[in-house]
Structure formats: structure tokens, C-alpha cells
Amino acid sequence: MSNKKHHAEWLSLLEISGPFVSLPVLEKVFPHGLDAHDPDHARRMRLAFDEWETNQTGHKPNPAIHNAWIEFVLKETLRLPAEVVASGQSIPQTLKAIHAEAGEVIRPDFVVRNPGDIAEPGKPRLLLAVYPAEQRLEKHVYGLRWKASPAERMAELLKQTKCQLGLVTNGEHWILTNKTEELPTGFASFYSSLWLEEPITLRAFRSLLSTTRFFGALSGQTLEEMLRESAANQQEVTDQLGFQVRKAVEVLIQSLDRADQDHGRKLLGSIPETVLYEAALTVMMRLVFLFCAEERELLLLGDPLYDQHYAVSTLVAQLQETADNHGEEILERRFDA
Numbered sequence: 001m002s003n004k005k006h007h008a009e010w011l012s013l014l015e016i017s018g019p020f021v022s023l024p025v026l027e028k029v030f031p032h033g034l035d036a037h038d039p040d041h042a043r044r045m046r047l048a049f050d051e052w053e054t055n056q057t058g059h060k061p062n063p064a065i066h067n068a069w070i071e072f073v074l075k076e077t078l079r080l081p082a083e084v085v086a087s088g089q090s091i092p093q094t095l096k097a098i099h100a101e102a103g104e105v106i107r108p109d110f111v112v113r114n115p116g117d118i119a120e121p122g123k124p125r126l127l128l129a130v131y132p133a134e135q136r137l138e139k140h141v142y143g144l145r146w147k148a149s150p151a152e153r154m155a156e157l158l159k160q161t162k163c164q165l166g167l168v169t170n171g172e173h174w175i176l177t178n179k180t181e182e183l184p185t186g187f188a189s190f191y192s193s194l195w196l197e198e199p200i201t202l203r204a205f206r207s208l209l210s211t212t213r214f215f216g217a218l219s220g221q222t223l224e225e226m227l228r229e230s231a232a233n234q235q236e237v238t239d240q241l242g243f244q245v246r247k248a249v250e251v252l253i254q255s256l257d258r259a260d261q262d263h264g265r266k267l268l269g270s271i272p273e274t275v276l277y278e279a280a281l282t283v284m285m286r287l288v289f290l291f292c293a294e295e296r297e298l299l300l301l302g303d304p305l306y307d308q309h310y311a312v313s314t315l316v317a318q319l320q321e322t323a324d325n326h327g328e329e330i331l332e333r334r335f336d337a
Helices: 003-012 023-029 039-056 063-077 150-161 192-197 199-209 211-215 223-262 273-295 304-309 315-326 328-333
Strands: 015-017 085-087 097-099 104-106 110-113 124-130 165-169 173-178 186-191
Touching: 003 023, 003 199, 023 223, 039 063, 039 192, 039 199, 063 124, 063 199, 097 150, 104 150, 124 150, 150 165, 150 173, 165 223, 173 199, 186 192, 186 199, 192 199, 199 211, 199 223, 223 273, 315 328
Parallel strands: 124 165
Antiparallel strands: 015 186, 085 110, 097 104, 110 124, 165 173, 173 186
């Protein structure tokens, strides 16, 4: 499996909303793929998860077992040493968000912070909020005045504390939140049960959020930097795509105009210019959609029947082959493309 397909595979298994890590950045930071699978850790994690799930779905969920599972993920899965994880009274009182209308104060339950031997000691790098197992992270928190979900609360906490990364969990669902001043908030969901069924998602979780991605990464390869570079790349791609679509719409309309002129202005005589433009733009956006779907292997690209008769990604090569074999003049008398 190619490195691009390797990363595309695990990305397709996540629920992502907003900016997240892009394939070019993943290929640069993980040129040989994600961190290797650790069978011993996976075995211990399965035992810990089974104990947590049995208890939390029973008649009397034990908060101590819930907290033990969260700490297992932080210490064993993400390999975060005790000196970089703050909780309780060790979290600075200033690390909070205030929702004035509801009169609520939002605080993290854990903080991953810089150790004392690197630049900016004590700087918060990741804020973690823990909720009971029955609390759905996309639904508002029951009993509180501000009707916001845990994910929305974390986004507000990141905004007011100016910390870029947050993690929200109920033990099963883990939402990585990315908040910067200049970009929309990004969310990526991981699931504990899926870690057991699709180990590549566990490898992705560990690779992105382990201690080495915060404190042992090369310059430009911390998780915060990966997300910022990905957002910049995606914005550049979006701008370039917009320019290309506009140019393509112009070419299509010019071609239709020449055809109309060749037919004595009878082809488009009854069609308003606005309708013509909207139709051309619709065609182009559908082409963009198809190109993206084929690139992400969501359609049957690679199947000979699909490639020959349905694919748009292979169309240019087919037309070039026809021109090479029979001359470009024949393309003027063919309309299948």
C-alpha cells in the first residue's frame, strides 16, 4: 500500500469537521506511515476498555473506573509522563473560560503542558475535558444553563485561553479540537471501540497525540504546526481550485458561444445569459465533485469498464490517444467527451 493510500485509509475512518491534517503534511511528517502497531499495548488496552465498558454500561457505573480508563489512555496509550500532565489544583486558576450570559465557568480536567526543561515551561499544549460515559459529546450538557455541547464548550475554552488544541471525551468518544484565531474550528472524532476493530485508528491517535508529537518532534512537525500548515495548504488549494473553475467556466461558455455562432445564433437564442452561466458553473462543480470522488477512491476508478466509459480522470488521456492515432481533427466531429 502506498503512503498516500495508507493515510487516506485511516482518515476515511474518522469523523472530521473543519480543518484537519492534510495528506501532503502527513506524507512529510510520516513518510513511512504511522507509528508501528504495538501488540502488547493493544492487549492491555483491550483488557482496560472491556473492564471500563462492562462497568459503565452496568447498573452502577463507578466513577473511579471511568477515571482510571481516561488515565490509562493518557499514560499508556499517549505515553504522557506525569510531569507534563496537570490536574486538579495543579491547573492554573486563570486557565478557564467564562460564559457571562449563563454565568458559567469552563475549566479543563487535565492539561498537557511543557516540562520545565524546554522553552516556555508550563505552557498549555492540550486541554482535556472529561464527561460521564452517558454524556453524548455532540449534545448539550444536561442540567447546565448554557445549552452547548462538550465539543462547543471546548472550542470556547480554547478561544478564551488561546490554546490551540483540546480533547473532549466520555471514555468511548474522543474529539480532538483545533482552534485558531484565523480559521474555523476543526473537529476529529476517534472511538475507543473502533481502536479494537480498526487498529490503524489507534495508531493514528497515538501518532498524532503522543508525547513525542508535542515534545520530541522536529521543528515544524508538532501537532499544532502540522494542523496550521495543513490549513494553509488547504486554503492555497481552495484558492487555486476557485481560479481554475472560473477559467474553465469561461472556456466552456466561449465554446458554447462559438457553437451558437456557427449555427446562426439559433442554439442559445432563447436562453438568458444568467441561465447559461449557472448551467456552465453547475457542470464544472459536478466535474470537481467527480474528480475528488475518484481521487479519494470513492468510485470505481481502476475498473476497466468504469475507466473506459464513465471516469472523468481518464478522459484527457483517452482524447490525447485518439488525437495521436487519428489526428486532432477527428475530435471536432466527436461529442462523447
